[in-house]
Amino acid sequence: MSKGGASLYERDQQALSKMSFLRFFPLAVTGGDGAWLTGDDGRRLLDFSASWGAAALGHSNPALREAVNRALASQAAASHLSSANLPAVELAERLLEIVPQRARGRVWLGHSGSDANETVARAVVAATGRPRIISFKGAYHGGTSGSMAISGHPVQQGVPKAAGLSLVPYPNAYRDGGAEPAGKAALAELEALFAGSVPPQEVAALFLEPIQSDGGMLVPPDTYFRSVEALCRKHGILIVSDEVKVGLGRTGRFNAFEHLGIEPDTVVFGKGLGGGLPLSAAVGPEAIMNHAAAFSFQTVHGNAISAAAGCAVLDTIASDGLVANAAETGAHLRMRLEGLKQKHALVGDVRGRGLAIGVELVTDRATKTPAKTETALAVLRAFELGLVLYYVGVSSNVLEFTPPLTLTKAEVEIGVDLLDRALTDVAAGRVDAASAAAFSGW
Numbered sequence: 001m002s003k004g005g006a007s008l009y010e011r012d013q014q015a016l017s018k019m020s021f022l023r024f025f026p027l028a029v030t031g032g033d034g035a036w037l038t039g040d041d042g043r044r045l046l047d048f049s050a051s052w053g054a055a056a057l058g059h060s061n062p063a064l065r066e067a068v069n070r071a072l073a074s075q076a077a078a079s080h081l082s083s084a085n086l087p088a089v090e091l092a093e094r095l096l097e098i099v100p101q102r103a104r105g106r107v108w109l110g111h112s113g114s115d116a117n118e119t120v121a122r123a124v125v126a127a128t129g130r131p132r133i134i135s136f137k138g139a140y141h142g143g144t145s146g147s148m149a150i151s152g153h154p155v156q157q158g159v160p161k162a163a164g165l166s167l168v169p170y171p172n173a174y175r176d177g178g179a180e181p182a183g184k185a186a187l188a189e190l191e192a193l194f195a196g197s198v199p200p201q202e203v204a205a206l207f208l209e210p211i212q213s214d215g216g217m218l219v220p221p222d223t224y225f226r227s228v229e230a231l232c233r234k235h236g237i238l239i240v241s242d243e244v245k246v247g248l249g250r251t252g253r254f255n256a257f258e259h260l261g262i263e264p265d266t267v268v269f270g271k272g273l274g275g276g277l278p279l280s281a282a283v284g285p286e287a288i289m290n291h292a293a294a295f296s297f298q299t300v301h302g303n304a305i306s307a308a309a310g311c312a313v314l315d316t317i318a319s320d321g322l323v324a325n326a327a328e329t330g331a332h333l334r335m336r337l338e339g340l341k342q343k344h345a346l347v348g349d350v351r352g353r354g355l356a357i358g359v360e361l362v363t364d365r366a367t368k369t370p371a372k373t374e375t376a377l378a379v380l381r382a383f384e385l386g387l388v389l390y391y392v393g394v395s396s397n398v399l400e401f402t403p404p405l406t407l408t409k410a411e412v413e414i415g416v417d418l419l420d421r422a423l424t425d426v427a428a429g430r431v432d433a434a435s436a437a438a439f440s441g442w
């Protein structure tokens with residue numbers, strides 16, 4: 001892939017805008033299969049990120065390839081804006097079946113988690129006439145103006161927020177005294193908000209992540225969201241579950257909100273829904289999702305190729321038992337990572353559900369000081385050794401595991417051994433801090 005002596009990565013740096021880069025090491029990929037990527041240098045790398053969970057079936061999944069090839073062989077236009085197409089209709093019909101009864105209205109199809117969340121945020125306000133939205137500090141709902149406007153992630157500091165947005169704390173069991181106290185304190189803040197500056201009857205919707213992923217893979221306390229749901233029902237506030245990263249089987253249940261014991265009014269899907277192709281969906285009550293025609297569309301929304309990929313993803317999750325695999329292989333991965341915690345002082349906490357796992361690194365287990373530099377060095381060293389994973393968190397110190405749902409226990413063994421070596425090298429000062437400086441991450 002070199003040209004004039006420049007490597008693929010160097011050419012990328014010279015031609016592509018860094019505005020959309022979120023780079024942690026100089027990874028240049030020429031292909032992939034299953035949980036493995038092929039590097040430009042010919043190396044095979046084990047992928048524990050699956051491109052942030054988007055490649056949910058792994059790379060070059062045969063069922064996905066076949067569905068896309070079939071849809072492209074006779075292309076049913078490029079969009080569903082001005083014509084119906086079968087893959088989009090079938091995908092929508094199937095998504096309506098997998099959400100709770102109260103969300104079974106209409107399906108809106110988009111390209112990305114961002115456009116879906118943005119559309120829902122606009123629609124709930126327009127359809128209910130209520131001007132306010134609640135979401136969580138640390139939440140990541142997307143990278144477009146409208147989805148950033150309802151997010152609370154520090155990478156978007158300085159980006160204008162929606163006029164009616166209130167951000168409340170997401171309970172953090174590790175840092176706020178354990179699950180129960182963290183849940184109680186977070187709930188008290190929401191109640192105080194409603195008793196004070198934010199009249200609940202003015203709130204259209206509350207956006208939640210069933211696991212706050214980019215905020216640090218935070219798993220909420222068991223009963224917390226049931227209390228939130230009760231508050232929302234009392235005041236007629238719609239609940240939007242953003243399942244973009246951890247939905248569709250990743251947590252070991254089909255929908256991630258099932259772990260919370262709640263029934264959202266609207267469910268947003270993305271990332272894994274397209275299996276690596278651009279595709280998202282928002283599924284919700286007719287009164288919201290049918291608010292008005294020509295309200296939120298982009299030219300190739302409802303694209304038949306992407307929708308066919310979405311149908312293949314849903315089929316394959318069912319036919320290959322991938323929800324059960326996420327639960328089982330995820331439990332195995334979690335157990336192995338708990339083992340690393342026994343061995344490495346850097347590991348402060350291991351948490352997650354199924355194949356959505358976070359490992360929080362700290363410089364000192366007593367003070368829980370975020371090990372930001374060590375985290376950057378750990379993913380860099382892991383890459384050098386042959387393992388791809390990135391980090392998340394409001395303090396940039398949580399290793400994120402969102403591998404393909406097809407991951408095997410044998411692959412877990414290989415990956416955890418590589419991470420073990422990487423953490424050993426970081427702790428021993430064998431990874432040059434300057435080498436990570438070029439990769440700002442987030």
Ligand SMILES: *Cc1c(COP(=O)(O)O)cnc(C)c1O
Pocket residue numbers: 111112113114115117140141142143209213214242243244245270271
């Ligand atoms: C990634 C993500 C989004 C945004 O999805 P894009 O495809 O990047 O637009 C929204 N919500 C959550 C929870 C995400 O993880």
